[in-house]
Amino acid sequence: MLDLKAFQKITYGVYLVSSRCGDILSGCVVNTLTQVTTSPAQVTIAINKQNYTTEIIRKSGRFTAVVLSQSAMMELIGRFGFHCSRDTEKFESFRTRVDESGVPFVCEQASARFSCKVVSSMDAGTHIIFLGEVEAAEVLDSTGPMSYAYYHQIKNGITPPRASVYQPEPAKGYRCRICGYVLDSDTVPDDFVCPICGRGKEHLEKITG
The missing domain is CATH 2.20.28.10 (Rubrerythrin, domain 2)
Known part of the structure; x- marks a missing residue:
């Protein structure tokens, strides 16, 4: 027996992951960002293989993950979650900063950011799991982080077909x-x-x- 509704009981968040390779900027929405160790500080993210951001992370070996706050607008999630960085300039409409390694990240409507160096990756079928060593982290806003349940129940959001939890x-x-x-x-x-x-x-x- 495999009851797919059981997976809906797992807690997720809503995150923006960005990367840069030369002049190419890319970013997307993910719902799986997990701290796995404290010393060294390491996190994992899971991104669909078809996402352009996956390709840029592989080439650059870096990513920055931003925890979206509950105040994040659907326009922001829609831009990064339902458009491709190949043909859409995702960052231009929002307030951004560049981290210590030159990777841009959205610094508004966000609770925290983590800038990471990829130390390993694993093929997980439809997705790639990247293990990143956190080289910089900071709190951006005191607003509480957005959970996936909040995104669905309060924001009336939908799950992108390429998301790891799509059903x-x-x-x-x-x-x-x-x-x-x-x-x-x-x-x-x-x-x-x-x-x-x-x-x-x-x-x-x-x-x-």
């Missing part, structure tokens, strides 16, 4: 082909704008079956 669910209405947002309605207004990725009605498809 497809039956739905009706219209689905955004870009981010997976479901509009539970029989009709779509002409001025519809997806609340997650900001795209228009032309990117919706009717859900059948």
Whole structure:
């Protein structure tokens, strides 16, 4: 027996992971950031192999993880979680800083940041798990961190298809082909704008079956 609902009882957070290789900047949303040791200070992250950020981390050997606060706006999560860094400048609309190794990170709507050097990685099927040694860390805001439950229940957020905890669910209405947002309605207004990725009605498809 494998009850997938059991996995929903595991506690997760919402994090922005960024990296840099030369002039190439990349970032994405992940929900798995875990401290594994204190001395040395080490954390792990899990990122889908298809994410462009995974490629940049592999090339640079570095990443910076930011813990999003409960005040984080859906615009920020939508930009980093449902767009690709290959064709989207994700950082330009938000207040950012550069860490000690030149990696940019979003410093607003965030509780803390961890700048890491990759010391090892593991192939986990659809994802790569990176073990990073924390070289710098700081508290950015006193606001509490956003949990995945808060993101879903309070922010009404959805899970990106490439997330490690993604589970497809039956739905009706219209689905955004870009981010997976479901509009539970029989009709779509002409001025519809997806609340997650900001795209228009032309990117919706009717859900059948």
